Amino acid sequence: MTAITNHLPTAELQALDAAHHMHPFTTGDELAAKGARVITRAKGVYLTDSDGNEILDAMAGLWCVNLGYGRPEMGAVAARQMNELPYYNTFFQTTHVPGIALAAELAELAPGTLNHVFFAGSGSEANDTNLRMVRTYWAEKGQPEKSHVISRKNAYHGSSMGSGSLGGMTAIHSQGGLPIPGIHHIGQPDWWAEGGDMTPEAFGLARAQELEAKIEELGAENVAAFIGEPVQGAGGVIIPPASYWPEIQRICRKHDVLLIADEVICGFGRTGNWFGSETMGIEPDIMTIAKGLSSGYAPIGGSIVSDEIAAVINATEFNHGYTYSGHPVCAAVALENLRIMREENMLDHIRNVAQPALTEALTALGTHPLVGGVNQSGMMASLPLTPHKESRASFAGNAGDVGYMCREHCFANNLVMRHVGDRMIISPPLVITPEEIDIFATRAKIALDATYKDLKAKDMLKAAS
Numbered sequence: 001m002t003a004i005t006n007h008l009p010t011a012e013l014q015a016l017d018a019a020h021h022m023h024p025f026t027t028g029d030e031l032a033a034k035g036a037r038v039i040t041r042a043k044g045v046y047l048t049d050s051d052g053n054e055i056l057d058a059m060a061g062l063w064c065v066n067l068g069y070g071r072p073e074m075g076a077v078a079a080r081q082m083n084e085l086p087y088y089n090t091f092f093q094t095t096h097v098p099g100i101a102l103a104a105e106l107a108e109l110a111p112g113t114l115n116h117v118f119f120a121g122s123g124s125e126a127n128d129t130n131l132r133m134v135r136t137y138w139a140e141k142g143q144p145e146k147s148h149v150i151s152r153k154n155a156y157h158g159s160s161m162g163s164g165s166l167g168g169m170t171a172i173h174s175q176g177g178l179p180i181p182g183i184h185h186i187g188q189p190d191w192w193a194e195g196g197d198m199t200p201e202a203f204g205l206a207r208a209q210e211l212e213a214k215i216e217e218l219g220a221e222n223v224a225a226f227i228g229e230p231v232q233g234a235g236g237v238i239i240p241p242a243s244y245w246p247e248i249q250r251i252c253r254k255h256d257v258l259l260i261a262d263e264v265i266c267g268f269g270r271t272g273n274w275f276g277s278e279t280m281g282i283e284p285d286i287m288t289i290a291k292g293l294s295s296g297y298a299p300i301g302g303s304i305v306s307d308e309i310a311a312v313i314n315a316t317e318f319n320h321g322y323t324y325s326g327h328p329v330c331a332a333v334a335l336e337n338l339r340i341m342r343e344e345n346m347l348d349h350i351r352n353v354a355q356p357a358l359t360e361a362l363t364a365l366g367t368h369p370l371v372g373g374v375n376q377s378g379m380m381a382s383l384p385l386t387p388h389k390e391s392r393a394s395f396a397g398n399a400g401d402v403g404y405m406c407r408e409h410c411f412a413n414n415l416v417m418r419h420v421g422d423r424m425i426i427s428p429p430l431v432i433t434p435e436e437i438d439i440f441a442t443r444a445k446i447a448l449d450a451t452y453k454d455l456k457a458k459d460m461l462k463a464a465s
């Protein structure tokens with residue numbers, strides 16, 4: 001057996017990684033040629049790599065490490081639960097204390113009548129649950145044909161067969177026979193890229209009304225649910241115009257279509273409230289949760305569902321569940337995460353300290369000649385890059401080339417800032433301090449300057465025609 005430690009030379013770790021480890025959403029051969037960066041430890045908002053570099057993680061891992069890294073309480077709770085009850089299932093008429101406590105806690109946190117939790121191991125699994133649950137709900141109510149689900153282009157809901165089908169990403173649909181039947185995608189509320197000369201308000205309404213048109217085309221008697229992220233995350237931190245969500249809610253109610261809010265990124269403080277649905281003023285029938293539920297310290301997700309849906313589903317046997325639904329160690333870790341968030345008044349920190357500091361930093365970065373605007377909802381934000389601010393033009397070359405260049409400069413400057421196409425994405429740990437936000441801004445500015453210089457040198461500062 002190979003003994004792998006943090007002390008192996010980086011090149012050896014990279015060679016073993018390339019030989020045996022298949023990475024998600026990665027061209028393995030390209031990565032093997034380049035060598036993956038090996039992250040060995042992390043504390044607060046900083047990652048440390050195998051060469052000893054300290055990298056500011058302005059993405060909170062994959063939008064999830066809300067508490068920041070290395071909280072000893074989290075490790076202590078996991079160890080205690082491992083020793084007490086490392087595993088038991090919640091299938092055959094059994095339950096356990098962490099599962100009970102977490103479900104009760106989530107019912108208290110979640111708005112309205114969302115009082116019931118079905119656990120999963122991830123966001124993808126939870127959205128697969130949602131798909132089966134809404135179809136089962138209508139079937140149990142005597143309307144089995146009410147089974148179609150409407151989502152949006154460029155949405156991200158996971159990458160399993162069901163959740164990848166619910167998502168609207170063409171790159172995912174192009175592999176493995178997705179989307180599965182009965183799922184439809186309408187336009188996304190991305191005013192920046194697609195709004196043209198319309199006002200954001202008019203554009204938001206028009207995009208919401210695509211839902212009504214699609215319901216009417218399919219027949220409301222055939223449509224089970226609409227699913228959307230309150231703010232699209234992986235799609236590029238797309239914050240819908242204020243007119244969008246109220247209109248979506250109105251349309252869902254009018255046509256008796258269930259509303260699923262995918263809170264996998266927005267949930268647990270990211271937008272400045274416990275849930276993005278509160279920020280957007282909507283009352284969903286189901287919320288998908290994962291990521292920030294445990295701050296990424298343990299894999300856990302779930303669906304929080306309304307009294308009404310639970311009443312129907314609980315009256316039958318729902319033939320669905322996962323070995324790790326409500327895993328006791330993950331549930332205990334999630335509970336500890338929520339305890340810390342409450343006791344340290346995380347929402348106050350976000351609203352009064354971190355969010356204003358981030359706004360200030362982003363506003364300054366917004367004056368950079370490459371940055372076309374600033375989109376921010378709480379502690380998630382995007383900076384669209386453009387060769388021409390006034391027209392919001394995209395670059396003449398391949399979409400994403402400039403964003404990739406900028407991301408590489410960020411990484412070289414010990415900053416994790418992701419790109420989606422030519423937008424730079426920011427979603428730091430929620431605990432980030434104003435001083436750390438200053439460091440983020442300094443490194444981001446260096447990366448933007450370097451990108452700008454490269455673009456000039458390569459004559460790439462041109463708008464697409």
Ligand code: PXG
Nearest residue numbers: 122123124156157158229234262264265290
């Ligand atoms: N819903 C949303 C809104 C998500 O953002 C999922 C569901 C799926 O969750 P799991 O736990 O199955 O991954 C997600 C996940 C990226 C990136 O690069 C985003 C996600 C996952 C991986 C990468 O932005 N979001």
